[in-house]
Amino acid sequence: MTVRVLLADDQEIVRTALRLVIDRREGLSVIGEASDGEQATALATELQPDVVLMDVRMPGMTGVEATRRITTTWPGPGQAPRIVVLTTFDLDEYVHAALHAGASGFLLKNSTPDQLAHAIRAAADGEPVLAPSVTRRLISTVTALPPALLPSPPTPSPDERSPTDLLTERELQVLVLVAQGLSNARIASALDLTEANVKSRVNRILTRLGLDNRVQAAVLAHRTGLLATTRMPPET
Incomplete structure (x- = not known):
């Protein structure tokens, strides 16, 4: 079974790089690209991917808001896609907000191709996309949030x-x-x-x-x- 992936990032060069990595992996396929949160929300509904790789910082509607809309207003059929937040910083406050908006986890943009592929497959299977050390930091930081x-x-x-x-x-x-x-x-x-x-x-x-x-x-x-x-x- 092929895992269908939607990419959401405002930088075309990032989307291109992600597509090249993902499409070369057996059982993974990019089915669409979005350049902002609003487009990501619309394409998620239209294409019904298994996983969305969501950049957290985008112009207009952010990845946080797009994640919240996809997870809370999903029209179906079936369950909403799993959302993996992409970020440059592992302690970005927006990442914490996205996780609480319903994201399945987050992935650093400097992750290796193998880590990216594993994260996508794990998310599609309902597995966490968080390393143990990152989870510890999340617990510590999230509990200090408003x-x-x-x-x-x-x-x-x-x-x-x-x-x-x-x-x-x-x-x-x-x-x-x-x-x-x-x-x-x-x-x-x-x-x-x-x-x-x-x-x-x-x-x-x-x-x-x-x-x-x-x-x-x-x-x-x-x-x-x-x-x-x-x-x-x-x-x-």
């Missing part, structure tokens, strides 16, 4: 259960490892599960907690104290 940019699960009253009380013990274990930045493969290895089983559990966790992506789940785990007594794995 509340308007953070996921806001309801705060329970003293006689109510915490949102994480909705999860089973195994799901809590998976959530902690997600918050530590582990991939589905590493979580499967750590918990002696299959990758398919981990993927299913992660999706169930997001649904039960009312979250859109793994970064939001990581932030929630951080805010509810699940990581307080958990040792983070060494950076890779």
